[in-house]
Amino acid sequence: MAGPARLTREDVAHVADLARLHLSEGELDLFTGQLASVLDHAADVASLDLAGVEPTAHAMAVTNVLRLDEPAPCLDRGEVLGQAPSVEDHRFRVPRILGEAP
Amino acid sequence: MSAPRPALETATMVRAGEESAVDVLEHHLAVIDAGEESIHAFNLVLADSARERARAVDARVAAGEDPGPLAGVPVALKDNLCTRGVPTTCSSRILDGWRPPYDATVVTRLAEAGAVVIGKTNMDEFAMGSSTETSAFGATRNPHDTSRVPGGSSGGSAAAVAAGFAPLALGSDTGGSIRQPAALCGVVGMKPTYGTVSRYGLVAFASSLDQIGPFAHTVADAALLFDVIGGHDPLDSTSLHRPTPRVLSVLDDGVDGMTVGVLTEFLDGAAPDVAARVHQAAESLAAAGARIEEVSVPEVTLGLSAYYLIAPGEASSNLARYDGVRYGLRVDAPDTVAMNTATRSEGFGAEVKRRIMLGTYVLSAGYMDAYYNQALKVRTRIIEGFAAAYTRCDVLLGPTAPTTAFAIGAKVDDPLTMYLSDVCTIPSNLAGHPAISVPFGPGDDGLPVGVQLLGPALSEGTLFQVAAVVEAAAPDQPAPRLAAGAAS
Numbered sequence: 270m271a272g273p274a275r276l277t278r279e280d281v282a283h284v285a286d287l288a289r290l291h292l293s294e295g296e297l298d299l300f301t302g303q304l305a306s307v308l309d310h311a312a313d314v315a316s317l318d319l320a321g322v323e324p325t326a327h328a329m330a331v332t333n334v335l336r337l338d339e340p341a342p343c344l345d346r347g348e349v350l351g352q353a354p355s356v357e358d359h360r361f362r363v364p365r366i367l368g369e370a371p
Numbered sequence: 372m373s374a375p376r377p378a379l380e381t382a383t384m385v386r387a388g389e390e391s392a393v394d395v396l397e398h399h400l401a402v403i404d405a406g407e408e409s410i411h412a413f414n415l416v417l418a419d420s421a422r423e424r425a426r427a428v429d430a431r432v433a434a435g436e437d438p439g440p441l442a443g444v445p446v447a448l449k450d451n452l453c454t455r456g457v458p459t460t461c462s463s464r465i466l467d468g469w470r471p472p473y474d475a476t477v478v479t480r481l482a483e484a485g486a487v488v489i490g491k492t493n494m495d496e497f498a499m500g501s502s503t504e505t506s507a508f509g510a511t512r513n514p515h516d517t518s519r520v521p522g523g524s525s526g527g528s529a530a531a532v533a534a535g536f537a538p539l540a541l542g543s544d545t546g547g548s549i550r551q552p553a554a555l556c557g558v559v560g561m562k563p564t565y566g567t568v569s570r571y572g573l574v575a576f577a578s579s580l581d582q583i584g585p586f587a588h589t590v591a592d593a594a595l596l597f598d599v600i601g602g603h604d605p606l607d608s609t610s611l612h613r614p615t616p617r618v619l620s621v622l623d624d625g626v627d628g629m630t631v632g633v634l635t636e637f638l639d640g641a642a643p644d645v646a647a648r649v650h651q652a653a654e655s656l657a658a659a660g661a662r663i664e665e666v667s668v669p670e671v672t673l674g675l676s677a678y679y680l681i682a683p684g685e686a687s688s689n690l691a692r693y694d695g696v697r698y699g700l701r702v703d704a705p706d707t708v709a710m711n712t713a714t715r716s717e718g719f720g721a722e723v724k725r726r727i728m729l730g731t732y733v734l735s736a737g738y739m740d741a742y743y744n745q746a747l748k749v750r751t752r753i754i755e756g757f758a759a760a761y762t763r764c765d766v767l768l769g770p771t772a773p774t775t776a777f778a779i780g781a782k783v784d785d786p787l788t789m790y791l792s793d794v795c796t797i798p799s800n801l802a803g804h805p806a807i808s809v810p811f812g813p814g815d816d817g818l819p820v821g822v823q824l825l826g827p828a829l830s831e832g833t834l835f836q837v838a839a840v841v842e843a844a845a846p847d848q849p850a851p852r853l854a855a856g857a858a859s
Contacts, residue, residue, distance in 0.1 A: 273741040276732070284731040288687060289694070289708070290724055291716040304729055306787050308742070311676040314749050315741050324747030325754060327579050327609075328803025329566050329828065334608040348472040354701035361696050366707045 273315060276305040378444045378538040378592045382485070385443035388432050392425035392443025396487055399445045403490075403536045411511050412521075412531040414450045414460055416490040421445065424487045431485075438485030441599055445489040446481055447531040447540040451498055452583070453572035454478055454491065461574050462506035463496045465718025466699045475572020476607065477541060477583050477600045484599045489537050492527030496720045497690065498548055498576045500524050501792040504783045505722040512779070513556060514851035515818055519776035522552030522792075525586070529556040532586045533851055539596050540586040545576050546678050547771075547796025549584045550808040554771035554821025557810045557848050559593045559838070560586050562796075564828045565803035566611035568597075569604030577685035578609075580678075580800040590809060590838045594618040597831065616831040622839045626659050629765040629837065632666030634825070637769030637795045644814040645770045652811050652822045653768055655844030656837065666764055670756030673749045674798040679790055680733050680746035681801070687730025693718060725786060754802045761827045766837050770795055771808040771821035795823060805831050809838050812846030819848050 278301045285292045285300075292300065346359065355362040384390040400418055407413060431438045448454065451461045453471035460466045474482075481488065495505040503511040503526025511526045513519040514534040521530040525542025529552035532540050542549040544562035553560025561584045568583045575581065585596035601615035633653050638646050657663045695701035695714030702713035719727070733742035760767060772792055782789040799806040805828070808821040822841060826834045 273738055280732065281728060284728045284735065285724075287735070288691075288727045288731045289711045289715050290719070290727065291712050292724075296721075296724075300725060300728065303725060303786050304732070307679055307729060307790070308732075310787055311680055311742060311746075314673055314676040314680065314745050317673075317745065317749070319745060319748040319752070322748040322751050324744055325750040326747055327565075328750070328754060328801065329564075329609070329611065331609055336605065344472045349697075352469060352472065352698040354695060354699075363696055363707045364703070364705060364710050 276301065276308050375535050375538060375588055377589050378441065378587065379595055381538065382440060382442045382444050385428065385432065386437060392428035392487060393422065395443050396421055396425040396445055396489070399489060399537060402534070406514070406534050406536065409512065409517055410514055410530050410534050411509060412492055412527045412534060412536055413447070413490040414462060414493050414508055414527070415458055417457065417488060420457070421487050421489050428485050428487065440484050440595060441481065442485035444486050444539060445537045446486045447490050447492050447528055447537040448478065448488055449494055449525050449528050449540070449542045450491040451494060451543060451574040452478060452541060453574070454488070457491070459491065459574070461497045462494045462508055463718065463720070463723065464507045464700060465693045465714070469699045471572070473572060476569035476604045478572065480600050492525070492531055492540060494527055495524035496723050497574070497686070498524040498543055498545055499686070499722050499726050501547070501551060501789050502783065503527060503552070504779065505720055507720055510779055513776045515557060516776065518778055519818065520555065520779050522555035522772065522776065524548040526552045528586050529553050529558055529560065532556070532558045532588060538588065539592060541583055541600070542586055543573055543576070543581055543583050544800065545580045546682060546800050547793040549586065550796050550806060550821070550823060551772045551792060553586055553808040554810070555776040555819065557819030558586055558588055559590055559807065559809055560584065561593050561597060561807040562799060562805060563597065563601065563831060564805045566609050567601050567615045567829070567831070569607040569610050571604055571606035575689040577682040578689060579685060580682060590835060590842045591619065591622055593807070594622055594835050613829065616829055618831050618835040621832045621836050624836045626656055626661040626837050626840050628660065630662045630664060630763060631656050631837065632664050632760055632764035632767045634671070634767045634769040635665055635667045636669065636671050640773050640794060641770045642774045642814070645772070645774060645820050648811045648814070648820045649768060649770050649822050652841050652844070656768070656840060659840045659844070664764060666760050666767060668756040668760050670749070670752045671798040674753055674801055675790065675794050677746040677749040677753070678793070678797040678801060679729070680742045681750065683726040683730030684734050684743050685730070687727045687734065690723070690727055722786070750801045753798055757798070757802050757804065757827065765826070765833055766830070767825040769823050769825070771823040775814040775816055775818035775820060799825055804828055805834055807834050807838050809841045810845060810848055811841065813848050817849065
């Protein structure tokens with residue numbers, strides 16, 4: 270199986286955008302080379318024929334865990350909101366979204 | 372200098388009223404005072420709250436109560452373990468100043484056992500690194516040679532124990548972040564079976580790989596700490612419902628009749644002096660009655676590549692929560708997406724950005740099958756490879772790290788070279804298996820070498836049993852010069 274195409278500067282700019290990271294031109298150059306070398310190293314994995322092998326997402330079997338729906342103490346609202354950069358009326362406050370007028 | 376007094380002995384004396392928890396604490400605070408400036412093991416020393424806690428332990432002893440198995444023992448916590456009302460930074464600017472609204476389960480269990488939390492230790496940012504150099508607050512230095520790294524990512528915890536700042540510490544191990552710094556700093560470090568120690572309150576890096584585990588000077592002290600922190604926790608949905616092995620009680624059981632496999636793939640990449648120590652450890656196990664075999668698990672050679680696809684994938688998802696909305700840093704901008712981007716760009720360091728981007732890339736449409744899904748299949752292969760080895764062997768033996776501690780700055784600009792220092796530790800994380808690093812004398816450069824014992828899931832009892840035999844046979848390692856004369 271042929272490995273995927275080599276990582277480009279445009280790919281890095283695209284994933285940085287998806288990950289909400291702004292990179293300078295210098296960082297783009299640096300990270301493109303560094304990430305490409307990591308992915309080149311991963312070619313040993315990417316090029317293996319593993320058809321028919323089951324993937325393992327979790328080494329120990331994981332099952333859904335439910336508890337009884339009984340009220341219990343939870344985190345203190347004031348303590349939680351006290352950690353937020355901006356709060357209004359007991360809610361997290363953020364700048365405008367979707368470009369609407371403030 | 373004399374060896375630092377074991378935590379087991381300290382707890383016994385405090386419980387018996389023969390020494391006060393306050394005196395134990397003041398001794399360690401004095402050692403920190405004398406050595407911390409040259410080591411930088413801590414992000415925060417909690418002298419005031421520790422004094423309060425030590426006094427409470429002493430009051431319980433005076434009242435005829437038993438404060439617990441860690442009575443009056445100072446413990447250092449890696450700074451990705453949540454402590455209510457106490458800054459928890461993950462050595463990242465993005466969490467600078469954050470005070471969690473709850474304690475991690477391990478922190479609660481330490482308190483219930485009578486331990487005294489003495490500080491929060493430095494680490495690679497979000498546990499991403501193998502040298503503690505990616506910390507936003509500056510590198511930690513190896514107490515055995517301050518021009519060298521302590522390893523990472525739990526380098527602060529390893530250095531704190533090695534320097535005598537605390538007899539015990541907790542770290543987290545996603546790809547070797549307890550065992551590798553333990554080896555480089557000449558202390559014992561152990562990664563438990565996935566699910567035996569609650570991850571509640573451990574800031575997530577790669578959730579299917581992360582485990583909390585102990586650092587100590589001795590195998591017995593690591594066993595003591597593991598017994599305190601292990602066990603089911605309803606607050607962690609991946610916490611195992613099976614009984615956690617108790618390890619302190621089996622330490623003297625020996626290795627007679629056991630089969631120990633020397634893992635050839637791990638020796639292939641090791642420096643000659645490190646490989647020689649592994650062979651010497653194998654000889655000492657043979658002398659104690661174990662049968663030694665050479666064992667090959669070829670699948671482990673794929674571990675590094677698989678790990679650097681899986682762990683960044685999980686990290687890219689876990690670290691999406693740092694968006695400037697609910698906690699930590701916010702960099703203001705006119706709209707929310709710009710605020711998220713400005714916050715993350717300023718708050719994360721280069722290594723964290725690299726891993727987030729790598730993870731985002733390998734999970735993105737068109738590449739997920741070639742990279743991430745392929746790595747998950749390799750994970751299956753590694754588990755099968757280990758399973759075959761464990762039909763013949765009780766435990767496997769190899770180096771913990773390929774070399775002794777490297778120089779500060781030597782690898783930090785070349786991520787792939789840095790990643791290679793985890794080549795012997797990563798397979799256990801991918802398999803969910805326990806492993807322990809035990810100091811085994813100096814290498815040719817005089818710096819500590821760690822040998823690693825690996826076992827199948829829930830084999831902690833056997834691992835500690837074998838580790839105790841290895842420890843008893845280990846050549847002497849000169850104590851760090853910094854701590855010389857400081858220990859009582």
